[in-house]
Amino acid sequence: MPRFAKEPEYRHGSIARTGILLINLGTPDAATPAAVRRYLRQFLSDPRVVEIPRLIWLIILNLFVLTTRPARSAAKYALIWTREGSPLLVWSIKQAKLLKGLLGERAARYGAPAPAVALGMRYGNPSVASAMDELKAAGCDRILVMPMYPQYAASTTASAYDAVFAQMARYRNTPELRLVKSWHDFPGYITALAARVRKSWDENGRGEHLVLSFHGLPRYTLDQGDPYYCHCQKTARLLAAALQLEESEYTVAFQSRFGRTRWLEPYTSVALTQLARGGVKTVDVFCPGFVADCLETLEEIAMEGKQTFLAAGGKALNHIPCLNDNSGWIAALADFVAIQLTNWPTTGQTTEPPLEAAKIANLRAQKLGAKQ
Numbered sequence: 001m002p003r004f005a006k007e008p009e010y011r012h013g014s015i016a017r018t019g020i021l022l023i024n025l026g027t028p029d030a031a032t033p034a035a036v037r038r039y040l041r042q043f044l045s046d047p048r049v050v051e052i053p054r055l056i057w058l059i060i061l062n063l064f065v066l067t068t069r070p071a072r073s074a075a076k077y078a079l080i081w082t083r084e085g086s087p088l089l090v091w092s093i094k095q096a097k098l099l100k101g102l103l104g105e106r107a108a109r110y111g112a113p114a115p116a117v118a119l120g121m122r123y124g125n126p127s128v129a130s131a132m133d134e135l136k137a138a139g140c141d142r143i144l145v146m147p148m149y150p151q152y153a154a155s156t157t158a159s160a161y162d163a164v165f166a167q168m169a170r171y172r173n174t175p176e177l178r179l180v181k182s183w184h185d186f187p188g189y190i191t192a193l194a195a196r197v198r199k200s201w202d203e204n205g206r207g208e209h210l211v212l213s214f215h216g217l218p219r220y221t222l223d224q225g226d227p228y229y230c231h232c233q234k235t236a237r238l239l240a241a242a243l244q245l246e247e248s249e250y251t252v253a254f255q256s257r258f259g260r261t262r263w264l265e266p267y268t269s270v271a272l273t274q275l276a277r278g279g280v281k282t283v284d285v286f287c288p289g290f291v292a293d294c295l296e297t298l299e300e301i302a303m304e305g306k307q308t309f310l311a312a313g314g315k316a317l318n319h320i321p322c323l324n325d326n327s328g329w330i331a332a333l334a335d336f337v338a339i340q341l342t343n344w345p346t347t348g349q350t351t352e353p354p355l356e357a358a359k360i361a362n363l364r365a366q367k368l369g370a371k372q
């Protein structure tokens with residue numbers, strides 16, 4: 001394979017076009033053991049995801065994990081699969097389309113060129129590489145990398161960056177990049193989360209207790225400085241404040257434990273059991289860290305979590321859907337993107353000779369003076 005990908009054409013002196021690269025985790029191409037195995041092989045081979053010594057892990061992965069988990073996970077995927085495909089991909093495509101539409105509308109109001117938007121999945125399809133190629137082919141010479149993970153974790157956000165840099169290494173004429181790190185406390189995001197919870201309360205009634213369930217991580221990541229746990233706590237605190245909840249009215253918990261090591265606590269399954277045993281009959285579970293419904297919310301919470309809660313004596317578990325294609329959330333996403341793009345000068349602005357800039361500023365000042 002050549003060192004560099006062939007550039008589609010030689011671009012010179014073009015007006016800067018901005019591309020927004022939305023990155024989410026990714027999902028298998030089908031709910032079959034073979035497709036899930038392909039997906040899990042790529043996902044679980046990422047050294048950002050499983051941090052045990054490579055050789056030992058590759059043996060465990062190939063001898064045990066990839067021989068047993070794909071069939072079990074495929075059966076779970078089959079329960080949530082839709083006619084359009086995996087929910088995570090379906091929602092992510094919708095989000096990208098809606099964002100593109102909204103950014104386009106806003107840009108048109110100012111006669112500005114519409115930014116391009118592309119979706120890349122860290123694992124599976126469409127890949128991050130293909131999304132970057134799409135933006136480049138659309139003439140983008142600067143790309144805002146927007147991981148769709150509100151809370152930063154090395155295993156998600158930094159891994160998304162790794163995929164971007166791997167593709168950058170294949171370009172001769174590289175685009176400029178801006179990397180979004182986290183947006184766990186962005187007011188528009190918090191407001192959209194609160195609106196989503198209130199909508200569920202209006203439509204389905206309000207449970208006695210609200211569980212805010214985030215994806216888990218091994219506990220050692222917190223000890224080693226990953227801010228994920230603190231970001232989750234802050235999101236939860238801000239959301240609880242927006243909903244005017246007392247501390248006794250909600251619980252923050254972590255789901256999706258993998259392997260035998262200790263993960264962030266409390267575990268969602270344990271919290272649900274304790275709530276039911278403590279006499280709570282109805283519970284709402286919301287997953288603020290997932291912007292799109294997926295296996296982890298639709299199967300692990302709405303199905304498995306429900307069984308756990310009912311088996312421990314609870315009467316009803318209501319899973320509150322994720323932000324998905326909610327219009328307030330898409331508007332908040334567009335606002336966030338717009339903020340990230342401010343003060344990102346185009347090539348023309350950065351190369352303008354200071355003398356010319358000063359002359360223009362003088363002329364403007366003279367004109368203003370003449371008007372007064």
Ligand SMILES: C=CC1=C(C)c2cc3[nH]c(cc4nc(cc5[nH]c(cc1n2)c(C)c5CCC(=O)O)C(CCC(=O)O)=C4C)c(C)c3C=C
Nearest residue numbers: 025026027028049050073088153155156215258294295296
């Ligand atoms: C060591 C394993 C894992 C870490 C660390 C991890 C972190 C992590 N994951 C998400 C978001 C999602 N994970 C999803 C599925 C999923 N996660 C793991 C393992 C780890 N995740 C596995 C093995 C799977 C696949 C399903 C299974 O076999 O159990 C998904 C859903 C994908 C879908 O197709 O619907 C999401 C989303 C975050 C945010 C995170 C760290 C904070």
Ligand SMILES: [Fe+2]
Nearest residue numbers: 025215256296
């Ligand atoms: Fe995960």
Ligand SMILES: [Fe+2]
Nearest residue numbers: 256295296300
């Ligand atoms: Fe899971």
